[in-house]
Amino acid sequence: xxxxxxxRVDTSGWPTKELILLEASRLFAVRGYLGTSTRDIAAAVxxxxxxxxxxxxxxxxxxxxxxxxxxxxxxxxxxxxxADGGGAPVELYRYLHxxxxxxxxxxxxxxxxxxxxxxxxxxxxxxxxxxxxxxALMRSIVERGVAAGDxxxxxPQFAKRLIDGVxxxxxxxxxxxxxVDDDEPDLTASFVLRALLAKPSRVPSVRTAARTLGAPS
Amino acid sequence: xxxxxxxRVDTSGWPTKELILLEASRLFAVRGYLGTSTRDIAAAVxxxxxxxxxxxxxxxxxxxxxxxxxxxxxxxxxxxxxADGGGAPVELYRYLHxxxxxxxxxxxxxxxxxxxxxxxxxxxxxxxxxxxxxxALMRSIVERGVAAGDxxxxxPQFAKRLIDGVxxxxxxxxxxxxxVDDDEPDLTASFVLRALLAKPSRVPSVRTAARTLGAPS
DNA sequence: GTCTATACCCGGATAGAC
DNA sequence: GTCTATCCGGGTATAGAC
Numbered sequence: 001x002x003x004x005x006x007x008r009v010d011t012s013g014w015p016t017k018e019l020i021l022l023e024a025s026r027l028f029a030v031r032g033y034l035g036t037s038t039r040d041i042a043a044a045v046x047x048x049x050x051x052x053x054x055x056x057x058x059x060x061x062x063x064x065x066x067x068x069x070x071x072x073x074x075x076x077x078x079x080x081x082x083a084d085g086g087g088a089p090v091e092l093y094r095y096l097h098x099x100x101x102x103x104x105x106x107x108x109x110x111x112x113x114x115x116x117x118x119x120x121x122x123x124x125x126x127x128x129x130x131x132x133x134x135x136a137l138m139r140s141i142v143e144r145g146v147a148a149g150d151x152x153x154x155x156p157q158f159a160k161r162l163i164d165g166v167x168x169x170x171x172x173x174x175x176x177x178x179x180v181d182d183d184e185p186d187l188t189a190s191f192v193l194r195a196l197l198a199k200p201s202r203v204p205s206v207r208t209a210a211r212t213l214g215a216p217s
Numbered sequence: 218x219x220x221x222x223x224x225r226v227d228t229s230g231w232p233t234k235e236l237i238l239l240e241a242s243r244l245f246a247v248r249g250y251l252g253t254s255t256r257d258i259a260a261a262v263x264x265x266x267x268x269x270x271x272x273x274x275x276x277x278x279x280x281x282x283x284x285x286x287x288x289x290x291x292x293x294x295x296x297x298x299x300a301d302g303g304g305a306p307v308e309l310y311r312y313l314h315x316x317x318x319x320x321x322x323x324x325x326x327x328x329x330x331x332x333x334x335x336x337x338x339x340x341x342x343x344x345x346x347x348x349x350x351x352x353a354l355m356r357s358i359v360e361r362g363v364a365a366g367d368x369x370x371x372x373p374q375f376a377k378r379l380i381d382g383v384x385x386x387x388x389x390x391x392x393x394x395x396x397v398d399d400d401e402p403d404l405t406a407s408f409v410l411r412a413l414l415a416k417p418s419r420v421p422s423v424r425t426a427a428r429t430l431g432a433p434s
Numbered sequence: 435g436t437c438t439a440t441a442c443c444c445g446g447a448t449a450g451a452c
Numbered sequence: 453g454t455c456t457a458t459c460c461g462g463g464t465a466t467a468g469a470c
Contacts, residue, residue: 039445048454049447053446055453112333116333158397161390169379180375255463256464264437267465270466
């Protein structure tokens with residue numbers, strides 16, 4: 001609970017539209033989507049409130065754009081990992097590593113979009129559609145791992161929920177400065193694999209295999 | 218994502234104040250705290266909006282009461298578990314088991330209170346205070362487990378964050394009907410212990426020892 | 435304790451000049 | 453693309469009768 005400072009980003013030269021997305025994501029994270037007014041966002045960017053409507057047709061459109069960009073990138077990474085193959089443990093490790101690294105590196109703060117009830121609202125159907133794609137891809141990996149005997153015998157849907165919990169925790173605290181000095185993406189992926197692998201002693205070899213393949217860029 | 222139905226509770230004979238707390242918690246969970254109006258809550262209870270102010274001085278007071286009850290119960294369970302002793306793995310198992318069972322059993326739906334940015338707002342200082350107590354108790358267990366060599370060598374603060382992620386996932390999905398048929402509290406606690414124990418093979422004996430001690434009632 | 439009526443504020447969004 | 457001015461709806465909360 002020590003002084004949660006935020007990362008700093010050099011925004012010089014960013015177009016106004018990008019600044020709106022950045023500041024909106026941060027205000028959404030701290031005050032929530034509904035707790036953030038379009039006047040708050042405009043003030044953070046340094047423009048007047050109606051000027052935002054030259055870039056976005058509504059406040060909702062800002063949140064949609066943030067969701068679209070993030071979920072598209074995540075799904076693309078997950079698809080590349082699955083296409084590269086290597087077996088469910090390696091694929092899961094590689095995706096978790098990418099996801100946590102992504103959460104730590106992105107200037108946007110997407111907490112409230114995934115943690116709050118925002119995605120449950122009918123207006124955000126596109127985000128839900130992209131999230132379903134993620135669900136299917138992730139469940140496929142877990143199912144293959146269980147079927148192949150790589151993972152412990154566990155309901156794949158249940159395992160996926162626990163994995164989601166760990167990922168959301170990374171999103172939840174990724175923007176804060178209270179992180180450990182070590183390799184957080186590796187620590188997180190290893191934590192999940194220790195819990196899932198039928199033989200936890202395989203974690204080092206999975207890590208090595210994943211590292212050989214590199215990031216799903 | 219299959220049909221998330223909600224649990225049903227027999228509320229016959231409940232006093233109006235309790236009905237307000239129940240319906241408010243469920244509306245907060247689905248629409249968010251700010252997305253829920255006092256009119257919504259009153260309509261769900263079956264009274265007029267101003268009648269709520271005979272029971273609570275403000276909408277915020279409703280959320281505070283929900284937080285106070287839940288966090289007080291959780292901290293009490295955690296303190297009893299720690300007082301009973303038995304070693305960090307057993308204590309962690311017992312608390313996680315209690316917490317998940319509690320999330321599945323409570324009629325209140327407290328998702329938005331813990332998942333959204335609500336607790337970050339300055340108005341909810343009491344909730345933050347109670348949550349700090351939880352943080353200290355939980356970190357103490359993890360630190361003892363690492364120091365004693367029961368757990369893998371891991372930054373205790375980092376391990377606690379991952380545990381929090383799993384607990385929050387239980388809160389996030391506990392009110393839904395998409396759960397597995399098996400013993401979810403045990404599955405969740407076992408998942409975490411497999412990831413944390415230096416010797417994952419100890420999970421069965423930890424579970425047995427925890428079961429012998431029973432629930433921290 | 436519950437009702438009706440209402441005060442009052444603040445939010446999203448539009449109009450139209452520059 | 454940004455500004456000022458403004459509309460309108462919906463939100464919290466209070467007043468006061470029953």
